[in-house]
Amino acid sequence: DVKVTQSSRYLVKRTGEKVFLECVQDMDHENMFWYRQDPGLGLRLIYFSYDVKMKEKGDIPEGYSVSREKKERFSLILESASTNQTSMYLCASSYPGSKNIQYFGAGTRLSVL
């Protein structure tokens, strides 16, 4: 079974702090994704990575950056957290090709005070 693990279920940070959200997958998937999930807005793609050290911006990359130094790990970085970044963050991974199914982590609920 595919496992996508997000390091924290809940995080509380202060405005201006640098925040790291970590995600690890154990299925050797090439693709990894970061989304934020907000009521009424659904899932919005922040960043996508299709290989180690490769990344593409999604629909809402402003205020975020990512790091993928190893295939299994994809980190989301909030350089200077702001209150409008309070949200649920979901990590996902997938294998490119005909299956194209995304597997999701349990999510990290981030509150920025």
Added chain:
Amino acid sequence: AQRVTQPEKLLSVFKGAPVELKCNYSYSGSPELFWYVQYSRQRLQLLLRHISRESIKGFTADLNKGETSFHLKKPFAQEEDSAMYYCALAYNFNKFYFGSGTKLNVKP
């Protein structure tokens, strides 16, 4: 630009009633569409894909290219179907666009 629209934020039906969750898409290429489901306190998971043409937990979805729709249907809703449902479009082979979601509430 690719888009996925789920017009209903909330859908309430009684147990045993038919249910249809609507999804419309906008995409110039050949679409690959999915339904994902999130039950309470569980992670988001795949429900079904249009390519598979299968029925999962009694749900089916047919891709209608003429109407650009991929509605999710079940003839007899069960209380355990209560969840958040997201329609998703895969584009550029690897990227996904999700709709805003429909919360299904099945009343006893």
